[in-house]
Amino acid sequence: MAVSVRTRTDPPPTAADLLRPRWRGRPGRLEVWYATITEPRTGTGLWLHHELVAPGDGAAPYAHGWTGVFPAGAAPVLARFGPVPWRAPDGPEVYRAGEVTVSADRLRGSAGDLSWDLRRCGGGAPLYTFPRWAWRHDVLPAAQIVPLPAATFTGTLRYGQTVVELARAPGNIARIDGHGNAARWAWLHADLGGGDVCEVVAAVAARPWLSRLPALPMVRLRVGGVDLPGGDPLLGAARLRADLDLPHWTVTGRLGGARLRIDVIQPADRTLAVEYVNPDGSPVVCHNTERAHARIVVERRTGGQWRTWRSWTLDGTAHAEVGRRE
16 A cells, blocks of 8 residues: 655745844854835835844944935935844844834834834745845855835834824835855845835855955846746856946846846935944945935847846835945
């Protein structure tokens, strides 16, 4: 008599699982929780950046971060919070630095004359910009994931004398875990509407034997619930090229069987330059804007010719960053 054997597999991790802290006491580690949001009525962009830093010299870990507000018609505003000693959060919270907290359903806190209290709704399935195995097994210098790539946020943002009421404002919550920032990098989050999204992380690793290589672009394009390319994004990165510069940077090449071009413009007067340090103490600067312009074009070959399959233009609603170790 034949006997059937059912292989038992663990269920895929939820967004709440992917947001939980991963640090287990090792020095020289960096974890990041960041949210980027666009309020559609006013065009205001919001950047909430939260870090857990475990210094490489074995000093006590600390929590710190910053908040950037990007009004449509004025210069961006930056405020920092922390550093404070790291304490593992309780209950639904995954991060705490004084009054600043992060959970899967809520973002709140204050920094300088900025304060925010936002509730999250929806978000879609987690988006793996890096391969799943890289996030799960911690084998690369760093990895990024987007647990909530197409969320909406409702609540209140205050900065100075201005109050912005958010009502189902599109945004996302993403994560980074690793040994520190890359030698050079660029990042893009583009909400394409209807749950579709484009996520790009192009980086040159800081390790000496990798720092001479060109930037490796990890690209995930979600269209109609399907993630492209369909295979391992690390293998797909070998067919892409990134030219990292300011105010204009690009990613071009092959995305599976298609042809891809991404152009990003970060206006200088809508971009914040933020200085901070890696776990090893080396200085870093990132140039971030939640008011970037992006053009994304995907072509497919039909009838012997390359023809546009999908294209998107984001005018001041793309979220982008270019950074480097100093």
